[in-house]
Amino acid sequence: MQCRHCATELSLPVLDLAHAPPSNAYLEKGQLRQPEMHFPLRLFLCESCGLVQTEDFCDADQLFDDNYVYFSSTSSSWCAHAARFAEGAIARLGLTKDSFVVEVASNDGYLLQNFVTAEIPCLGFEPTASTAEVAARKGVETRTAFFGEAEAKALREEKPGGADLIIGNNVYAHVPDINDFTRGLERLLANQGVISLEFPHLLQLVKQGQFDTVYHEHFSYLSLTTVQKIFAAANLRIFDVEELPTHGGSLRVWGCRTTAQHMETPTVKAILQQERDVTITTGAFFKDLQSQADHAADALLSFLLDIKAKGETVAAYGAAAKGTTLLNYARVNPRILPYVCDAAPFKQGRYLPGCHVPVRNPIELRKNPPQHLLILPWNIKDEIARDLAWLSREHGTRFWTILPYPEQMEPPADSIPPAALSA
Ligand SMILES: [Zn+2]
Known part of the structure; x- marks a missing residue:
């Protein structure tokens, strides 16, 4: 198998969890006596770009179908986290009724509803029909689709100014084709627009032995070092990063076009240095x-x-x-x-x-x-x-x-x- 980012042949397994079914494939009683699909669940480290990734066996369609049953709104702390984020982003970026906000994997509208309330035009992408329907009932305009370069291009034709803010909270690690997704972000982004992505930090996963966050739907295990490389390949750069306690330790990165004016904060270098200190892109980091x-x-x-x-x-x-x-x-x-x-x-x-x-x-x-x-x-x-x-x-x-x-x-x-x- 080749690295999903840089296409280097992968040869270094860092974790083997034997065989497992897709973790969201909840069964009905009648299915208990039927054959059940299990796929090998192994993580590989790309020694070239540092991307840690699951071995490929099933495609995204098998993992996220219309029976997918995760509704973000069922966690009250997650909803509070989303409301705080929306409030902070509106203030930081000075968003108004003339702005345009896009959220990728907008789930049941738990985050965008805060922008709807603030009367800031917004739109969500959500591949699972059951959650997208709930979002629509909250007044959140939602496209039932996976996000990628093609979807971004189509939306850009409708909104030539592009998006002032694109949010992807806890989706980047779950995207099968991370390059196509990142090119989509670039396509859709306004010239001075801002991208905000949250994902569990690989540094914390390994330091705290959080191996149970490994499952097939979670394709990528990300460090700032690697995300910076993936962004650069799509003419994007990271200008700020925050460490969050969510999911056992996450990063929220703020990105923009390489040509945009946003000043880089010292935190970016500091976290890159932390990752260099533990040699996060080498097998030694994963030995335990x-x-x-x-x-x-x-x-x-x-x-x-x-x-x-x-x-x-x-x-x-x-x-x-x-x-x-x-x-x-x-x-x-x-x-x-x-x-x-x-x-x-x-x-x-x-x-x-x-x-x-x-x-x-x-x-x-x-x-x-x-x-x-x-x-x-x-x-x-x-x-x-x-x-x-x-x-x-x-x-x-x-x-x-x-x-x-x-x-x-x-x-x-x-x-x-x-x-x-x-x-
Ligand atoms: Zn690679």
């Missing part, structure tokens, strides 16, 4: 990743077997892609983990791909409180623990985080209602 994954999987399996041996009850919370990677790699099954709860109605009543753990409505926790609760999406563990603090208070349920091994967590102190604080 496989053993971290193996230990985490073994520890989770022992933990669940131990609970079963003691005759205690357990459930999990959060049927997100990263949980599915870990559960499948650890070979967890419904005999040792009877169910996972999730607030997203579209997942409830279905089954996690591969491990076939049923997804239930969180109301199950009230009806049948378990003694132990595994919180799978560690990136929003505090939010989940706060929402479920009553379970711990009223029923003594113990909360556990899962990486690097199951560890008990206390519900955060701010789970005390504000009224109690002022008393």
Whole structure:
């Protein structure tokens, strides 16, 4: 296989998670007895450009179909993050009713609705029809399409001035053809326009052993060093970068045309230096990743077997892609983990791909409180623990985080209602 950016032949695997189904392929009951597709899940490092990428087996159409069930609005902390971003961008770039904002992978309109409210013209691209429909109901104009050079060219013909701001939050890493996507950004961008992309930072993934963020739909694992190269190949440059706590540590890069006037901030050089210091584009940086994954999987399996041996009850919370990677790699099954709860109605009543753990409505926790609760999406563990603090208070349920091994967590102190604080 060749590197998706620079076409160098890839020869350095840095992580092997055996075989896994596409992580968002939730199953209906009737599908449990049918054959199920599993694809090898391996990461390769391109030693030429530094792009870390999944091995190619299935095309995007198999991964993101109309049954895709991730609705951004189901996470309240994510919506708050989006609202803060919109407010900051409007102020920083001086956006008005004469501006034009485009969001790529606009999901259910959770971000663009803030621009609609501020009366700034905007448009979203969203390939999955079910989420695009929800966005349209919020008044967010949405094109049901993958974004790339061809779509950008077509839109530019309708809007000759181009976009003053193009946003891609948590999409860049999920794009199969990152070069075509980046050329699309360049095509659509106004001369002094600005691009803002957020993606999980490869530096944090490896430092913190977050191997469960690896799944087929997540094609690229990005450093600033590599993104700068990909931008440069499309006549774009990065003039600012921020480190964010989201998804275990993300970067938000701000880009523009190479010819635009935006001044480069010192942070760009500082983060590039951090990445050079850890030799992020060499195999040496990844030497512990496989053993971290193996230990985490073994520890989770022992933990669940131990609970079963003691005759205690357990459930999990959060049927997100990263949980599915870990559960499948650890070979967890419904005999040792009877169910996972999730607030997203579209997942409830279905089954996690591969491990076939049923997804239930969180109301199950009230009806049948378990003694132990595994919180799978560690990136929003505090939010989940706060929402479920009553379970711990009223029923003594113990909360556990899962990486690097199951560890008990206390519900955060701010789970005390504000009224109690002022008393
Ligand atoms: Zn490459």
